[in-house]
Structure formats: structure tokens, C-alpha cells
Amino acid sequence: MAVFVLIVVLLALSVVGYYMGRSRSVAVVDGQPSRLHSLPSYHGLYVALWCGLPAFVIVVAWLIFEPVIAQSMLMNNLPPKAETMGDDQLSLLVTDIKNLAQGNIVSGEVDPALQAAADSYAGVRDIGRIAMIVVGLAIAILGLVFGRKLIHGDLRARNQVERVLNIVMIIASTIAILTTIGIVLSLLFEALRFFARVPLTEFLFGLEWSPQTALRAEQVGSTGAFGAIPLFAGTLLITVIAMAVAAPIGLFSAIYMSEYAGPKVRSFAKPMLEILAGVPTVVYGFFAALTVAPFFRNAGESIGLSVSSESALAAGAVMGIMIIPFVSSLSDDVMNAVPQTLRDGAYALGATKSETIKQVIFPAALPGIVGGLLLAISRAIGETMIVVMAAGLAANLTANPLQAVTTVTVQIVTLLVGDQEFDSAKTLAAFALGLVLFIVTLSLNVVALNVVRKYREKYD
Amino acid sequence: MAAVEQLQSDAARDTKVRSRDVNVYYGEIHALKHVDLDIYANEVTSLIGPSGCGKSTYLRCLNRMNDVIDGCRVTGEIALDGDDIYDKSLDVVQLRARVGMVFQKPNPFPKSLFDNIAYGPRIHGLGTHKDELDEIVQSSLERAGLWNEVKDRLDKPGTGLSGGQQQRLCIARAIAVNPEVILMDEPCSALDPIATAKIEELIDELRTNFTIVIVTHSMQQAARVSQRTAFFHLGILVEVNETEQIFTNPSDERTQGYITGRFG
Ligand SMILES: Nc1ncnc2c1ncn2[C@@H]1O[C@H](COP(=O)(O)OP(=O)(O)OP(=O)(O)O)[C@@H](O)[C@H]1O
Numbered sequence: 001m002a003v004f005v006l007i008v009v010l011l012a013l014s015v016v017g018y019y020m021g022r023s024r025s026v027a028v029v030d031g032q033p034s035r036l037h038s039l040p041s042y043h044g045l046y047v048a049l050w051c052g053l054p055a056f057v058i059v060v061a062w063l064i065f066e067p068v069i070a071q072s073m074l075m076n077n078l079p080p081k082a083e084t085m086g087d088d089q090l091s092l093l094v095t096d097i098k099n100l101a102q103g104n105i106v107s108g109e110v111d112p113a114l115q116a117a118a119d120s121y122a123g124v125r126d127i128g129r130i131a132m133i134v135v136g137l138a139i140a141i142l143g144l145v146f147g148r149k150l151i152h153g154d155l156r157a158r159n160q161v162e163r164v165l166n167i168v169m170i171i172a173s174t175i176a177i178l179t180t181i182g183i184v185l186s187l188l189f190e191a192l193r194f195f196a197r198v199p200l201t202e203f204l205f206g207l208e209w210s211p212q213t214a215l216r217a218e219q220v221g222s223t224g225a226f227g228a229i230p231l232f233a234g235t236l237l238i239t240v241i242a243m244a245v246a247a248p249i250g251l252f253s254a255i256y257m258s259e260y261a262g263p264k265v266r267s268f269a270k271p272m273l274e275i276l277a278g279v280p281t282v283v284y285g286f287f288a289a290l291t292v293a294p295f296f297r298n299a300g301e302s303i304g305l306s307v308s309s310e311s312a313l314a315a316g317a318v319m320g321i322m323i324i325p326f327v328s329s330l331s332d333d334v335m336n337a338v339p340q341t342l343r344d345g346a347y348a349l350g351a352t353k354s355e356t357i358k359q360v361i362f363p364a365a366l367p368g369i370v371g372g373l374l375l376a377i378s379r380a381i382g383e384t385m386i387v388v389m390a391a392g393l394a395a396n397l398t399a400n401p402l403q404a405v406t407t408v409t410v411q412i413v414t415l416l417v418g419d420q421e422f423d424s425a426k427t428l429a430a431f432a433l434g435l436v437l438f439i440v441t442l443s444l445n446v447v448a449l450n451v452v453r454k455y456r457e458k459y460d
Numbered sequence: 461m462a463a464v465e466q467l468q469s470d471a472a473r474d475t476k477v478r479s480r481d482v483n484v485y486y487g488e489i490h491a492l493k494h495v496d497l498d499i500y501a502n503e504v505t506s507l508i509g510p511s512g513c514g515k516s517t518y519l520r521c522l523n524r525m526n527d528v529i530d531g532c533r534v535t536g537e538i539a540l541d542g543d544d545i546y547d548k549s550l551d552v553v554q555l556r557a558r559v560g561m562v563f564q565k566p567n568p569f570p571k572s573l574f575d576n577i578a579y580g581p582r583i584h585g586l587g588t589h590k591d592e593l594d595e596i597v598q599s600s601l602e603r604a605g606l607w608n609e610v611k612d613r614l615d616k617p618g619t620g621l622s623g624g625q626q627q628r629l630c631i632a633r634a635i636a637v638n639p640e641v642i643l644m645d646e647p648c649s650a651l652d653p654i655a656t657a658k659i660e661e662l663i664d665e666l667r668t669n670f671t672i673v674i675v676t677h678s679m680q681q682a683a684r685v686s687q688r689t690a691f692f693h694l695g696i697l698v699e700v701n702e703t704e705q706i707f708t709n710p711s712d713e714r715t716q717g718y719i720t721g722r723f724g
């Protein structure tokens with residue numbers, strides 16, 4: 001709360017700085033802004049940045065480091081009995097103290113030594129917080145005064161502001177990139193820990209998947225089986241079904257949109273199609289589980305087929321509908337990008353509209369369309385919610401779309417739902433699966449984007 | 461005296477395309493107004509005039525490419541060999557096989573050279589056998605003066621040729637369906653002088669077998685390649701006559717002004 005107020009105050013100070021800088025810059029040139037190197041508003045921004053930025057950086061650094069320091073002070077100040085404790089108990093104790101300090105209820109009787117430690121910890125945190133506010137405000141005001149002093153007619157405020165903004169943007173993109181790298185690395189390391197327990201070959205080529213390791217060693221199936229082939233097969237089956245739905249419908253609707261539909265229909269139908277992409281996947285999920293799956297089962301029964309109530313077909317079909325807009329919107333774009341002169345060329349040779357589409361436009365747009373299909377496939381492989389709800393959990397190795405199958409994403413979810421130990425093979429298996437998923441979708445995306453880009457180069 | 465000669469030579473000529481009172485509207489815009497123009501067989505007719513005067517519009521009337529444009533309406537009468545091409549019973553696809561077109565910007569299909577040329581014959585069912593198609597492709601390329609340059613790479617994409625070669629490829633593609641009339645809309649505007657000279661030469665040769673209508677912004681080109689010249693201005697056909705006559709002794713002062721560069 002205090003931090004929030006502080007940030008608001010800093011922002012307000014920056015705004016004040018902006019106006020002060022602006023009026024100051026006009027004042028230093030005796031009210032003739034044309035003598036300034038930069039426009040007054042840049043001088044304003046310059047002062048605002050001097051005021052807000054250093055203070056903000058300090059506050060952020062404080063927020064990161066202050067708890068660490070407080071913690072180490074706490075560790076030096078623990079009740080005597082802590083010296084004999086193991087690591088686990090120690091961290092429990094520290095958590096208890098912190099809870100106490102925040103006034104939360106802790107289990108059991110409160111030991112006076114514990115209470116004392118908690119009080120001193122709370123004191124340290126309070127002092128830290130007040131110090132942060134004081135320092136933050138002081139730096140902001142100093143920056144304000146200093147920045148305002150720096151203003152003179154030849155100040156290149158515009159260039160300086162530009163530089164600062166440049167750096168801010170670089171930092172922002174670095175954060176994004178570092179986060180990605182961090183995620184990939186953690187995925188990789190956890191997966192390596194998994195492969196230390198389960199050999200890579202068994203994981204990649206094993207035919208049986210039952211990750212339930214038993215709690216007690218003597219229970220049956222205590223070791224679990226981590227052959228991921230059934231998951232890969234299930235994922236493949238569902239993806240194939242989804243593409244069998246999405247590819248033709250998406251392509252035909254794209255052709256209709258780009259070649260046949262008049263501007264009126266287009267302006268109405270295209271957004272409608274794109275709404276499909278905006279429906280939350282969980283909605284598709286219960287649509288699949290509650291409407292489509294029972295429909296398939298009843299339909300199957302009426303012609304004498306046994307369809308399980310959770311089937312690859314239902315999940316795949318609904319997923320196909322979900323990815324129609326991916327296929328259609330991208331294909332539509334690339335077909336529109338085929339130059340009108342090519343169409344004219346074909347018409348002028350006496351080709352009919354459908355001949356022109358089939359033989360000229362479609363082949364010309366094909367690389368882009370393939371790129372769109374690949375992106376759709378990678379979307380289908382990574383999709384989770386629909387399959388969780390509609391495809392089932394049974395790791396059947398089957399090519400029969402009427403049976404329940406499971407996919408990589410579904411298994412990741414089930415492995416991690418509920419209480420887990422963080423270093424059992426079962427939990428780590430999720431990271432291995434995640435890694436496989438990541439590699440597959442990444443390569444699909446790279447290939448797809450390359451294909452699309454190549455194609456773009458050709459006509460631009 | 462000149463007029464008498466004119467009449468006599470007119471009588472000896474076949475009218476290939478006859479236009480009477482042709483009007484074209486793009487929505488509300490009246491782009492072409494009451495055009496009466498005869499195009500004679502086995503001659504090159506050039507259409508000249510300032511930008512936006514309706515040359516391309518008139519050209520597109522002759523193979524009904526205006527049908528493709530939304531909101532475009534054509535009235536009046538245009539007859540090819542005496543048959544109204546805007547007649548309801550007429551098949552546009554067949555008309556376009558008889559009246560080919562070459563565009564301002566070369567537009568080869570992103571297919572092999574061979575398939576580019578074979579495209580028209582295939583859709584019209586000429587040359588069902590491979591060797592018949594080979595024959596058509598070779599002769600079209602030869603007539604377009606491109607055969608020697610590309611005969612070793614017929615399987616390479618047509619988009620990989622130079623601009624001038626691409627334009628000759630497009631001409632070869634147009635003549636592969638063996639049309640009677642070839643329409644060319646500024647076919648040399650994207651080409652250098654050497655490629656232009658080649659195409660002009662080609663046009664002169666093609667005249668023996670085809671009737672050619674060419675839109676051009678170059679007076680010299682019109683003078684070099686065409687026998688007759690039509691001058692358009694603001695959607696009106698101002699004057700049409702023997703090319704020589706137009707360039708030496710135009711009867712309308714707007715024509716005079718345009719060819720001497722006073723406006724346009
Ligand atoms: N598709 C179209 N939609 C609306 N108006 C058009 C269209 N095409 C041409 N016009 C209009 O019709 C008139 C004649 O155009 P046209 O293209 O026939 O001129 P042009 O003589 O070929 O000109 P240029 O020498 O620049 O090619 C112009 O006023 C143009 O703005």
C-alpha cells in the first residue's frame with residue numbers, strides 16, 4: 001500500500017517536473033521558444049525523467065534487496081534453539097516468524113523467543129519501508145531541482161529524451177527475451193533431471209504411459225512407466241482430426257472471402273470468422289465435452305458403432321473449429337496479396353474464375369497457405385483445454401478416433417494438478433513433456449514463418 | 461484528294477472490330493463517351509492520348525475485361541467480325557480466346573516457362589497431347605522471338621526472366637491460344653529501349669497474322685509500329701486516321717496540341 005502511494009506521488013512529482021521544466025525553458029530564453037534547441041515540451045520531459053527515473057530505479061532496487069537484507073538480519077537473530085535445527089525445520093521456523101510479524105495466525109503456541117524475533121523482524125521491515133519512502137522522495141526532489149538547473153537554451157533535451165527512451169525500450173525487450181530464455185533453461189534443466197531417472201530412449205520410444213508412482217514401495221506399479229509414445233500418438237491423432245476439419249473449411253472460406261465475396265459480405269463475414277478465434281478455449285472445451293461428444297456417441301450407437309463418451313473425434317473436431325480462423329485468415333491474406341495483374345492475365349487468356357483460382361491464385365499463394373497450416377498445426381498441438389475436457393485421460397495407444405486418447409498437454413496438466421512432490425519422476429516428467437512440446441511447436445513455427453516470409457518477399 | 465485515297469483504301473480493308481456509340485461508366489464516372497471506331501484486320505492501330513482519357517478503358521471493352529471491374533457498365537455496340545460481343549448468348553471465355561491481351565506490367569504466372577505458355581492452350585483444350593503442346597510452346601516462343609534465349613530452361617519459373625523477356629513471354633502466352641486480335645496496354649512502358657525495340661519489331665511481324673491494338677504514351681512508338689492512330693481526349697475519340705496523317709497533318713487542333721507536346 002505504502003509502495004503504491006509512493007509510486008503515485010513519484011508520478012505526480014514527475015508531472016510537476018514536466019510543467020516546471022517547460023516553463024523554465026521558456027523563461028531562460030526570455031519567452032522566445034524559437035531560440036531553444038528543443039521544443040519546451042522536451043525540456044519538460046527532460047526534467048520529468050530526471051525526477052522520476054532515478055527515484056523509480058531506487059525504489060525497485062529497494063523492493064528487491066530490502067527483504068533479503070531483513071532476512072539475513074533475522075537469521076543472525078534467531079532464537080538459540082534454532083542452532084540445532086535442520087534446514088527444513090529452520091525454513092519452517094523462519095516462515096513462522098514472518099507470519100507472526102505480519103500478524104497472521106500461526107499454528108501452535110507462540111514461544112516468547114519466537115515472538116521477540118518476529119517483533120524485531122517487523123521493526124526492521126518497518127524501518128526499511130520508511131527509509132525507502134524517504135530516500136525515494138528525496139531523490140525525486142533532488143532530481144527535479146537538478147534537472148531544472150540543467151536547463152538552458154542550447155540544451156539538447158530532445159536528443160537526450162530520445163536516448164533515454166531508447167534505453168527504456170531496450171531494457172523492456174531484454175526483459176522479454178531473458179524471460180523466454182529463463183523459461184527454456186528451467187524447462188531444460190528439469191527435463192535433464194527427469195532423464196537422469198528415466199532414460200531418454202525409454203521416454204521417447206516406450207509404449208506404456210502410467211506415471212502413477214505409488215506412495216509406498218510395496219504397492220503394485222510402484223515404479224511407473226514413462227513411455228510417451230501413446231501421448232505422441234494421441235496428440236498426432238487429435239491434430240490430424242483437427243486439421244481434417246480446419247484445413248478444408250478454412251481454405252474454402254478463405255477462397256470465398258478473397259475471391260467471391262463482395263465487399264459487403266466480406267466486411268461482415270470476416271470479423272464473424274475471427275470471433276471464433278476469440279472464444280475462450282474453455283468454452284470450446286465444455287462445448288466439446290457436453291454437446292459434441294454425446295452427439296457423436298449417440299450417432300455412433302445408432303449405426304452400431306461403439307464410441308466412448310470421451311473420444312478423440314469429439315476433441316479433434318471441436319479443436320478443428322477453433323483453429324478455422326487461423327487457417328482462413330492467413331490464407332485469405334496471402335490470396336489477397338496475389339497481384340491483381342496475375343488474375344487479369346488468367347482472365348485475359350479466357351480462364352474462368354474457378355480455373356483462375358485453382359491454377360493461378362492458389363499455386364501462387366500456396367507457400368503462404370502452407371505457412372498458415374503449419375501455424376494452425378502448432379496451435380493444435382499446444383492446445384490444452386479442449387482435450388483435457390473432451391479427449392479423456394486414458395493413455396491408449398490407438399489409431400481409432402472413436403476411443404479416448406490423451407495428449408501431451410493433457411498429461412502435463414494431470415501430472416501437475418493437485419499436491420505434488422517437486423522432485424518425483426512423475427512431476428519431472430511434465431517438464432520433459434513440456435520440452436518436447438516446446439521443441440516441436442518451435443520448429444513448426446520457425447518453418448512456417450520462414451515459408452511465409454519467403455513468400456512475402458516474392459511479391460513485395 | 462487525300463480524302464478520296466482514304467476512302468479507297470478503307471474500302472479495301474476488312475473491319476475486324478467495329479464499335480458504335482460505346483459508353484463506359486465506372487459507377488457515376490462517365491469514362492468513355494460515344495466512341496465510334498473501326499479497327500482493321502492485320503493492321504496495328506495505336507491509341508494515344510493524355511493520361512486518364514480512357515485508352516485502357518476502351519481496350520478493355522474489346523475483350524470484356526471491364527466485366528471483372530465492380531461497378532463498370534458498358535453500353536453501345538462492339539462487333540467482332542460482325543458479331544456483337546456484348547450479346548447475352550456470347551461466351552466471354554471464348555471471346556477472350558479470340559481477343560488476347562498483353563498488359564503494361566509483365567505478369568507471368570509463378571509457374572515454369574512451359575506452363576506459362578501452355579496455360580491458355582490447356583484450358584481451351586488445344587493440344588491434348590504432350591507433343592502437340594511442345595509444338596505450340598515452341599512456335600509461340602519462336603514467334604515472340606524468345607525461343608533461342610529460353611529453350612534450355614523451359615522448366616524454370618517465368619518470374620525469373622528479365623523484364624523484357626517476361627513481356628515477350630506474356631506476348632508468347634497470348635499468341636499461344638491463337639487469337640485473332642491482340643490488345644496491348646502500354647506493353648513497353650516498363651522496358652528499356654533495347655527491349656522496347658525488340659517488342660516493336662515483334663509487333664510488326666505479328667501484324668501479318670493478327671490484328672493488333674496498342675495503347676502507347678510514346679508518339680514515336682505509335683509512329684513506328686502503327687498504321688492507324690486514334691487520339692482520345694477526356695473520354696472522347698477526337699480523331700482517328702492513318703498514322704502518317706495524324707502525325708503530319710492532324711485535322712483537330714487538340715490532336716495537334718497533343719502531338720506537338722503542348723498539353724497531355
Ligand atoms: N476501375 C476503375 N474504377 C473507377 N474509375 C476508373 C477505373 N479505371 C479507370 N477509371 C477512370 O476512367 C478514366 C479513364 O481511365 P483509363 O484507365 O482508361 O485511362 P488511360 O487513358 O488508360 O490512362 P493512362 O494513360 O494513365 O493509363 C479515368 O478518369 C479513370 O479515373
Ligand SMILES: [Mg+2]
Binds near residue numbers: 515645
Ligand atoms: Mg491506361
